[in-house]
Amino acid sequence: MSGPTLADIARAAEVSTATVSHALNGTGRLTDSTRRRVREVATTLGYGPQRSPRTANTLGVAVTTYGGSAWNFLEVPYFARLLTAATATAHSHGYALMILPATSGAEAPWHTLTVDGMLLLDSPTDDPVLRALRARGIPLVFDGRPVDPRPGDVWVDNDHTATTREVLTHLAASGAQRIALQAGYGDEHYTQAVTRAYEQWCHEHGRTPLFFTFDPYDTSGHSFDAVFTARTCDAVYTVYDPGGRQVLAAAARHGLRIPDDLRLVCVSEDPAYAETDPPVSTVTLNPSTIAETAVTALVSRLSPTAPPPPQGALTVPAVLHPRRSSHPRHTSPSLM
Structure with missing residues (x-):
């Protein structure tokens, strides 16, 4: 094998070659800090097995x-x-x-x-x-x-900016005035892009942003309690799959009727949302594509023979599926 050896890593990490072997193979009784430090040194030196x-x-x-x-x-x-x-x-x-x-x-x-x-x-x-x-x-x-x-x-x-703007425009057209965003759990581009698009849309339309941080363990949606009690929110766009069920649970607990008191759109691939009461509007990100x-x-x-793929972004369109949860009864009865 070309490149650094176990002995090279051991010298750089100031440990024995046996410790290096255990750290790289997930064996032995090493502390997490030692195992992590050895692996970081190995990465820095460019260590890795050759393909066979x-x-x-x-x-x-x-x-x-x-x-x-x-x-x-x-x-x-x-x-x-x-x-x-x-x-x-x-x-x-x-x-x-x-x-x-x-x-x-x-x-x-x-x-x-x-x-x-x-x-x-x-x-x-x-x-x-x-x-x-x-x-x-x-x-x-x-x-x-x-x-x-x-x-x-x-x-x-996906084009998360375009999708977010489409959802917010849809909710505003249904009569929603105080649209909240449930996001912010991760630190990946998806969360960042949706949050920026939401803030920009609110700025353009003179709306005050209202954020909820998604908690995967908050199955009853208690993070919505204060706002739902005060009736200071009339729509929620949640960008994680469990968020829709959290909103439904919280709305039921606070006596909010969906969609008359509260509109809801959820990013999800779960077909069960089409069978809830009322059916929930969803955004599919088209993960299969x-x-x-x-x-x-x-x-x-x-x-070695195929043409290289284009560099940068390859965009797959997301699709909004409007259902009853984001259409008050008097506006779109055909969507029941």
């Missing part, structure tokens, strides 16, 4: 937003649909797809992972996974614009 025929034609995919905490992203309809389509697209190009766990802690495999290329989903600010993969020279394509893109980066995303586009672009980056 045994592991060729393998792509990796990882959800790195909220890094450092283990969470089951497969429970989220967006990620479930995206990964299903990504797997099918990878297989159609002759690649296996390895889905990595959502963690960037000391036990994470980023410093020793052997793949041809990686698809990163919702890479946040100062993403340690992204740093490790860049240092090792592994080809990347992003789902969602990287916060700090480099020349040559390729990402697939995003996955197909991203995996195809990654395969193109890896092929």
